[in-house]
Amino acid sequence: MISTISNKDELSNRISDLEDSLKQLKTQLHHLEEGEQHEAIDNLEIYLEQIDHKYDNLRSFWGVAVNEFRELFGKSKNDGTSEQGGKDEN
Amino acid sequence: MVTTVTEQEKELPSSTSSSNVLQWFYVAMLVYLLLVAVSLIGGGFKIAAGDQAKELFAFASNPITALVVGVVATALIQSSSTVTAIIVGLVAGGLPVSIAIPMVMGANIGTTITNTIVSLGHVKKEDEFRRAFAAATIHDFFNVISVIIFLPLEIAFGFLEKIGAFLAEFMVGGDAMSTKGFNFIKPLVKPPVTFLQDNVFGLLPDTVSGIMMIVLGITMILLVITMIGKLLKVLMVGRARKIMHTAVGRGPISGMASGTLITTLVQSSSTTTSLIVPLAGTGVFTLRQVYPFTLGANIGTCITALLAATAITGPNAIFALQIALIHFMYNLIGVIVIYGIPFLREIPILAAEKLADATVKNKLYAVAYVGSVFFVAPGILIGLSQHFGW
Numbered sequence: 001m002i003s004t005i006s007n008k009d010e011l012s013n014r015i016s017d018l019e020d021s022l023k024q025l026k027t028q029l030h031h032l033e034e035g036e037q038h039e040a041i042d043n044l045e046i047y048l049e050q051i052d053h054k055y056d057n058l059r060s061f062w063g064v065a066v067n068e069f070r071e072l073f074g075k076s077k078n079d080g081t082s083e084q085g086g087k088d089e090n
Numbered sequence: 091m092v093t094t095v096t097e098q099e100k101e102l103p104s105s106t107s108s109s110n111v112l113q114w115f116y117v118a119m120l121v122y123l124l125l126v127a128v129s130l131i132g133g134g135f136k137i138a139a140g141d142q143a144k145e146l147f148a149f150a151s152n153p154i155t156a157l158v159v160g161v162v163a164t165a166l167i168q169s170s171s172t173v174t175a176i177i178v179g180l181v182a183g184g185l186p187v188s189i190a191i192p193m194v195m196g197a198n199i200g201t202t203i204t205n206t207i208v209s210l211g212h213v214k215k216e217d218e219f220r221r222a223f224a225a226a227t228i229h230d231f232f233n234v235i236s237v238i239i240f241l242p243l244e245i246a247f248g249f250l251e252k253i254g255a256f257l258a259e260f261m262v263g264g265d266a267m268s269t270k271g272f273n274f275i276k277p278l279v280k281p282p283v284t285f286l287q288d289n290v291f292g293l294l295p296d297t298v299s300g301i302m303m304i305v306l307g308i309t310m311i312l313l314v315i316t317m318i319g320k321l322l323k324v325l326m327v328g329r330a331r332k333i334m335h336t337a338v339g340r341g342p343i344s345g346m347a348s349g350t351l352i353t354t355l356v357q358s359s360s361t362t363t364s365l366i367v368p369l370a371g372t373g374v375f376t377l378r379q380v381y382p383f384t385l386g387a388n389i390g391t392c393i394t395a396l397l398a399a400t401a402i403t404g405p406n407a408i409f410a411l412q413i414a415l416i417h418f419m420y421n422l423i424g425v426i427v428i429y430g431i432p433f434l435r436e437i438p439i440l441a442a443e444k445l446a447d448a449t450v451k452n453k454l455y456a457v458a459y460v461g462s463v464f465f466v467a468p469g470i471l472i473g474l475s476q477h478f479g480w
Contacts, residue, residue, distance in 0.1 A: 033374075034339045040374045041334045044327055044365070050208060051364045057211030064213045065453040072454075 110325065117321050124314045124394075125275060125401035128179040129283045130307035132402055132410065135183020137287070138300025147185050153192040153245055154475035157237065158468035160196020165464040170201035171358055171394035172315045174417055176308055178395050182402040182410040183304075190413045191250055194395075195237050195420065198388065202230040203464050204360035206456075208367045216450055222371030223456065224446035229363050229384040230463065231438035236424040254416035258408050261415075275400045276407075315394070319358045326355040330365075342382035346425065349386020359391035377439060385425045392418040 005011045040047075050057075164173045174197055181190050209226035212219040244250050286306075291299035330352045337348035353362040363384045370380045392414070399407075399414035428434045449455040 030339070036374045037338045038335060040369055040372060041331055041338070044331050044334070047365055047368045048323060048327060048361075050211060050368050051204075051361060053211065054204070054207045057207055061210035061213045061453070061456070065457055068453045072452075 113321055113325055117318060117325070120314045120318045120321070121397070122278070123310055124175065124318070124398065125279045126282050127307045127310035127314060128175055128182070128398040129279050129401045129403070130286065130303045130310070131176060131179025132182025132404075132406065133283055133287055134300045134303030134307060135180060135185070136300070136404075136406075138297050138304065139184060147180075147189050151186075151189055152475050153189075153241065154471050156189050156192035157196040157241065158472050160193035160198075161200040161464060161468050162196075164197040164200025165203045166200075167312065168201070168204045168360060169315055169319075169358065170197040170360070170391055172311055173197040173200070174391075174395040174414075175311050175315065175398040178398040178402070178410050178414055179307060179311075181413045182404070182406045184406065187251055187254065187409055187413050187416070188248070191244055191416055191420075192241060194413065194417045195241060198233045198421070199230070199237060200464065201360055201391075202226070202233055202363070203460065205229060205363040205367050206460060208364040209371070210456065212368070212371045213453065217373070218371045220446045220450045221373055221377070222367050223449055224377050224442040225370030225375075225380045225384075226363070226367050227445055227459070228377060228381055228438045228442040229387075231441040232381075232385065232424075232428060233388070234463070235428060235434065235437060236420075239427065240420065240424065250416045250420055251412075253419050254412040257415045257419070258412040262408050262411060276403050279401045280403060315357070319356065319361060322356045322358075323361060326352075329355060337383075342429070345379065345382035346386040346389070346429075349383040350390040351386075353387040353390025354393045357391075357394055359387040362387040362390065377442065381439065382429065385429060388421040389418070389425060392421055 005014060160173065160177075164170050167173060174194060177185070177190050177193050177197070181187060205226040206223075209219070209222040212222040240250070287299070287303065291302050293299075294302065333348045333351050337344045349362055352365075353359050356362065366375070366380050366383050369375050370377065395414040395417045399411040402410040428438075445455065445459060449459070
């Protein structure tokens with residue numbers, strides 16, 4: 001909970017302190033992000049290798065897409081059946 | 091034991107460097123073969139079609155058809171460098187530059203299928219897939235928007251054709267900047283082409299020998315660019331790493347420059363744009379950081395067509411250079427206009443993010459997207475343009 005500050009100077013000092021802290025934290029975050037990026041670039045060979053596996057990528061994607069299609073088709077079919085059933089009951 | 095290790099350490103760098111020298115020799119030989127292949131296509135067309143080359147390409151005189159030819163051919167071959175090198179060869183053989191321009195634009199769109207396929211490999215991890223797919227499709231959306239803006243302008247005013255003609259004239263015909271005097275590539279390329287033309291195919295009728303030369307040229311380009319790509323990927327990985335390290339935290343212009351440089355080094359925009367996809371997938375690079383890098387790849391890939399144009403001899407050499415320069419200027423102007431105008435710059439980002447969000451929820455969007463952008467929409471466009479006579 002931030003305590004209420006009535007003095008104008010004290011308040012502006014507090015704001016500039018907070019702004020400095022924020023700037024420092026942002027710089028720290030920036031350095032951390034850049035460090036991660038440099039680390040990833042160091043492993044460039046691993047990422048380059050992935051380019052050579054285009055057909056494996058397609059195959060694994062196709063498997064997931066077909067499953068989703070079946071689920072979607074199965075679901076709508078089931079929905080249709082239950083609706084039909086409901087109507088029959090009525 | 092110590093001495094053995096020292097000897098091994100001493101031997102290792104020298105054996106590595108000698109293997110590197112050998113690999114660089116292979117690259118040089120392959121580049122030479124690429125130039126010979128482009129020259130073969132040009133020569134083959136001249137022999138097979140003679141003055142009828144323009145009529146031969148009448149089917150693609152409609153810019154939409156030419157655009158679609160570029161998109162589909164590149165999507166199937168998965169290499170814009172190959173397609174643009176072939177286009178340079180065809181222009182050298184008599185394909186009008188006005189027909190070649192939409193083909194080159196189409197090649198830009200077609201090449202983006204490769205990184206989209208690479209992004210599909212992340213499908214099993216939801217967040218990773220969202221980021222990777224967006225990083226791949228941002229390139230597609232940029233290239234589609236570029237065509238939407240510049241193709242109608244080109245049809246209406248022919249501005250790219252005029253810019254290309256001016257630059258080609260300036261480089262080849264002008265006294266101040268003439269390259270005629272110091273082009274050492276043409277005399278190197280001419281002997282094998284003349285030998286094949288006169289001795290190997292010379293016994294056959296003109297049309298047959300011309301077609302044989304074209305087929306041999308296209309086959310050689312396909313093989314050579316694939317092999318160059320593989321070799322350069324290994325040879326240039328260290329340099330690419332250095333370039334990327336330098337670009338980190340330096341803003342979009344630096345990102346573009348690094349994308350351009352790496353693509354020039356590996357001679358393949360597909361490699362550069364596919365390389366960034368898994369990097370974006372991990373979340374280490376944001377979509378906004380990846381975006382300028384992929385645009386740099388668009389500019390860097392023009393080096394292959396420019397290189398191919400240096401191999402062309404004869405009266406059509408200037409047109410071959412013109413289409414290579416148009417390819418470069420089109421990509422450069424595209425980046426300046428679309429990335430330079432904030433409103434336009436945001437469109438590919440928003441479109442890629444929205445599509446990635448939808449695709450994560452339902453993978454069939456990805457199937458529909460790839461099918462429609464690269465195959466169905468081109469077919470519909472051809473049908474409409476033929477029907478309405480655009």
